[in-house]
Amino acid sequence: xxxxxxxxxxxxxxxxxxxxxxxxxxxxxxxxxxxxxxxxxxxxxxxxxxxxxxxxxxxxxxxxxxxxxxxxxxxxxxxxxxxxxxxxxxxxxxxxxxxxxxxxxxxxxxxxxxxxxxxxxxxxxxxxxxxxxxxxxxxxxxxxxxxxxxxxxxxxxxxxxxxxxxx
Amino acid sequence: xxxxxxxxxxxxxxxxxxxxxxxxxxxxxxxxxxxxxxxxxxxxxxxxxxxxxxxxxxxxxxxxxxxxxxxxxxxxxxxxxxxxxxxxxxxxxxxxxxxxxxxxxxxxxxxxxxxxxxx
Numbered sequence: 001x002x003x004x005x006x007x008x009x010x011x012x013x014x015x016x017x018x019x020x021x022x023x024x025x026x027x028x029x030x031x032x033x034x035x036x037x038x039x040x041x042x043x044x045x046x047x048x049x050x051x052x053x054x055x056x057x058x059x060x061x062x063x064x065x066x067x068x069x070x071x072x073x074x075x076x077x078x079x080x081x082x083x084x085x086x087x088x089x090x091x092x093x094x095x096x097x098x099x100x101x102x103x104x105x106x107x108x109x110x111x112x113x114x115x116x117x118x119x120x121x122x123x124x125x126x127x128x129x130x131x132x133x134x135x136x137x138x139x140x141x142x143x144x145x146x147x148x149x150x151x152x153x154x155x156x157x158x159x160x161x162x163x164x165x166x167x
Numbered sequence: 168x169x170x171x172x173x174x175x176x177x178x179x180x181x182x183x184x185x186x187x188x189x190x191x192x193x194x195x196x197x198x199x200x201x202x203x204x205x206x207x208x209x210x211x212x213x214x215x216x217x218x219x220x221x222x223x224x225x226x227x228x229x230x231x232x233x234x235x236x237x238x239x240x241x242x243x244x245x246x247x248x249x250x251x252x253x254x255x256x257x258x259x260x261x262x263x264x265x266x267x268x269x270x271x272x273x274x275x276x277x278x279x280x281x282x283x284x285x286x
Contacts, residue, residue: 009269011262013254021257025265029272033279037271047267053260125261139253 015139018132021108023125031114032094034121038112039064039097049074055082066091070099106134182226187211188219192228195242202231202238227252 011025027034037043041060049057055074058081062070068088075081083103090098095114101107108127115122129135183189187209194200194208206216220240223229231240 009265011258011265013258013261015250015254021254023258023261025261027265027269027272029276033275034268034272036275037268043271043275047264047271050260050263050267052263123265139250 015135016126019129019135021127021129021135023127025123026117027121027123029121030119031116031121034123035094035097035114039091039093048072064088064091064097106130106137108134179226179228182222182228185219185222188223191216191219191223191240192242195229195240199239199241202240205240 009026009028011023013021013023016022037047039062041062044062045057045060048060049055056076057072058075058078059073060070062068064070066088068091069085070088071083071085073081073083084101086100086102088097088099089109090096090111096112098109098111100109106129108129111126111128113124115124129138183192190209191205194205200208202213202216202220205211205220206213209216211219220229220231224231229240229242231238233239
């Protein structure tokens with residue numbers, strides 16, 4: 001967990017309150033350029049779904065102005081695609097973006113700020129959940145995965161039981 | 168907008184490749200037990216059971232808490248460990264994203280500086 005600890009461009013994450021997660025990262029370019037990569041779909045699509053995420057971003061549409069919408073679709077094909085969408089609440093070019101995540105009632109509102117630090121950019125991303133229960137749920141849950149893990153464990157134990165009775 | 172995660176499954180399956188450890192998990196699924204209880208139930212030494220419980224603990228399948236002289240084992244992750252693991256996973260997602268973003272930003276910077284040279 002402490003790999004890269006001294007790297008200047010380390011990404012940090014923190015639960016800052018009952019409702020809020022905060023991510024920070026320094027970029028070696030001015031805010032004008034860093035923010036451009038968040039507001040132009042053809043750039044955004046190049047980095048939002050890194051390989052390690054395991055699912056590619058199939059499409060990305062964004063209408064970056066107050067009240068404008070965005071829509072992201074992840075997946076290997078149209079049938080299995082998962083959509084994420086919402087609306088921009090604040091748009092201050094080169095400084096600040098705020099958007100909703102409307103695919104889920106418990107999803108957070110995301111705020112990204114780009115602060116100039118002598119030609120570099122300190123990026124701060126905040127995810128503000130509607131309630132403590134919503135953030136606790138996101139954390140405790142990873143519900144699908146825990147359920148999946150336990151299902152596979154059940155199957156494993158069951159198959160073990162079968163083998164034992166067969167002998 | 169989306170967190171993807173598996174990873175932990177590997178450790179779980181490795182931990183469950185052993186029949187005694189599967190037995191311990193089944194036992195704890197029915198209720199908490201102390202190391203001493205488990206040793207008696209599986210006819211093993213305390214040291215042997217502790218070793219198995221340690222493997223299960225590392226895989227996030229079992230948590231233990233020591234109260235006085237008794238170490239109690241439970242099925243599942245504790246709240247704090249769960250949260251720390253989740254936050255670290257969340258960090259890794261953003262770190263991977265931002266490493267990609269570095270490349271995009273570097274390309275924009277390069278484009279800009281070559282535009283300047285031309286004008």
